[in-house]
Amino acid sequence: MSSSKFEPNDDILDFVIKKANGLKGLVDTNLEIIPNQCIQPKEQRLDKSQIDNQESIPTIDLSNFDDLNVEKSIQEAASKWGFFQIINHGIPIEVLEDLKDAAHKFFELPAEEKVKYHKEKVSPGESVFMFWSAIGEKDEKVLEWRDSIKHGCNPQK
Incomplete structure (x- = not known):
């Protein structure tokens, strides 16, 4: 669960990134109002009539x-x-299922544990595992609802 409650006037970037709650943490607060930064303008939304x-x-x-x-x-x-x-x-298929299970377990960790792996806290080359939220991408007018993890491996070692 998230480390704190998100209120409509809170800084969304602070809650999601600096406190490492991620977007899942934001959703877990049972939002009653979606933050404006997460609502795509109507003119930029997918036109469902163009879908085959x-x-x-x-x-x-x-x-x-x-x-x-x-x-x-x-x-x-x-x-x-x-x-x-x-x-x-x-x-x-067992390997793929184990991978999905591990991802679910990671995102269920408390924010205090996940923050150790946040991309802003991990130096390049220091860790083969990192976590981030797309909400922090530069120059985004609309923030995406996406948390990600990256786990690199070198099968030659």
Whole structure:
């Protein structure tokens, strides 16, 4: 849970970033009013009438990774959709489930524990694990509702 209650007049960046509550911590306070910084202007919102409901999320099969069509499919899906699903990647489902479980456990930690891993407190190269909220991105007019963790690894070591 979050380390404190968020009130409408509080500094959202202080609550989310400096106190390391993250966006999940903000949501966990059971907000009654969404902060203005988190509301996208109507003219910039997705026009639902332009969505083709017949199209599905692109699925990319990596079983033939060396095929140039795989690279083309990734580029097309990334540019058109911004995301895609990968199948036949060779990662056991148990590993993926363990990864999701670990992420859930991390975001359930108290803010005092998560702050140790916040990207503003970790020097580059010091840690292979860090946490941040997109809400702190520079020059954003509208703050995104996204907390992230990054865990790097070097299988050669």
